[in-house]
Amino acid sequence: MEKTETSEEMHRLFNRTAGVYDQTGVEFFVPIGGRLVEFAGLGAGDSVLDVGCGRGAALYPAAVAVGAGGEAVGIDISEEMVRYAAEGAAGYGLSQVSTTVMNGQAPEFPAGRFDAVIASLSLFIWTRGAAELKPYLPLLRPGGRFAISTPSFLPTADGRWGLMPESVHDLLMPYMQPARAAEERTFPFANVADNWLVSAESIERELTEAGFVEVEVREEPLQLVVESGAQWVLWTRSTGMRRLWEKIEQLGDGALAEKVAARLDALKDDRGVITVPVPVTYIRARAPQA
Numbered sequence: 001m002e003k004t005e006t007s008e009e010m011h012r013l014f015n016r017t018a019g020v021y022d023q024t025g026v027e028f029f030v031p032i033g034g035r036l037v038e039f040a041g042l043g044a045g046d047s048v049l050d051v052g053c054g055r056g057a058a059l060y061p062a063a064v065a066v067g068a069g070g071e072a073v074g075i076d077i078s079e080e081m082v083r084y085a086a087e088g089a090a091g092y093g094l095s096q097v098s099t100t101v102m103n104g105q106a107p108e109f110p111a112g113r114f115d116a117v118i119a120s121l122s123l124f125i126w127t128r129g130a131a132e133l134k135p136y137l138p139l140l141r142p143g144g145r146f147a148i149s150t151p152s153f154l155p156t157a158d159g160r161w162g163l164m165p166e167s168v169h170d171l172l173m174p175y176m177q178p179a180r181a182a183e184e185r186t187f188p189f190a191n192v193a194d195n196w197l198v199s200a201e202s203i204e205r206e207l208t209e210a211g212f213v214e215v216e217v218r219e220e221p222l223q224l225v226v227e228s229g230a231q232w233v234l235w236t237r238s239t240g241m242r243r244l245w246e247k248i249e250q251l252g253d254g255a256l257a258e259k260v261a262a263r264l265d266a267l268k269d270d271r272g273v274i275t276v277p278v279p280v281t282y283i284r285a286r287a288p289q290a
């Protein structure tokens with residue numbers, strides 16, 4: 001499959017972010033990747049595919065869960081991410097890890113190749129519903145597991161998006177409104193208005209339509225801790241939200257970062273840190289038994 005415009009954009013975005021991705025001392029991707037692996041219920045000897053593996057936040061714990069007798073295959077559209085993921089795996093001595101540059105929208109593997117397919121904080125970028133979920137089903141053996149994590153979109157029924165701290169919502173969300181995002185391509189992947197992840201019912205419906213069974217949805221808060229508002233801004237810049245800041249700067253609104261940081265600084269507790277509860281949605285399902 002040819003890369004779509006969005007995947008080209010993501011390819012560029014994550015290639016230029018990879019060097020700093022998740023390297024700002026804020027714990028987010030690693031605990032979520034670990035929790036996803038737990039939730040996926042991987043077993044020793046399993047063969048698991050991690051779609052959009054980034055720098056390995058879920059890939060490495062998956063490799064540990066399947067053990068030396070299993071295999072953990074990471075794919076990512078960004079060559080840079082794949083390079084870091086492979087380097088890390090070698091550094092940890094995880095010889096059961098292999099990594100490949102591949103567009104996760106059109107995974108190219110033989111049918112029934114994996115016991116499990118996982119994707120941590122990646123699939124929400126390009127999936128809009130059953131049609132984009134279908135490609136993962138044939139990769140699984142009968143009864144195989146499919147498990148993903150996503151920043152929660154569940155609260156968006158009342159206009160909120162979980163990843164954004166409530167106190168800066170009014171400052172940043174205008175740059176993410178669907179009309180503006182579509183027009184200016186501010187943040188193409190946070191399709192907050194029209195998204196299969198907005199309710200447990202639509203998650204179950206779309207996965208069922210894609211052919212999966214035993215769908216389970218769980219929302220769990222992650223307590224994101226930062227030392228300052230500036231660190232939160234820096235952290236977001238080290239993630240896919242970099243795209244949002246770049247667009248804000250292009251629009252000449254660069255001073256907004258300081259305003260956001262100041263709002264967050266007002267939330268410092270007695271220990272001098274800011275805790276932002278981020279709801280994360282974990283979803284699991286299975287391929288039907290043959």
Ligand SMILES: C[S@@+](CC[C@H](N)C(=O)[O-])C[C@H]1O[C@@H](n2cnc3c(N)ncnc32)[C@H](O)[C@@H]1O
Pocket residue numbers: 007010011014015022029030033051052053054055056057058075076077078081102103104105119120121122125126239240
């Ligand atoms: C927010 S990061 C999550 C990475 C990793 N799973 C983690 O939890 O740290 C999203 C990842 O998806 C990758 N990605 C985006 N679009 C993709 C696509 N179409 N195919 C494969 N990977 C993609 C990005 O390059 C990036 O590494």
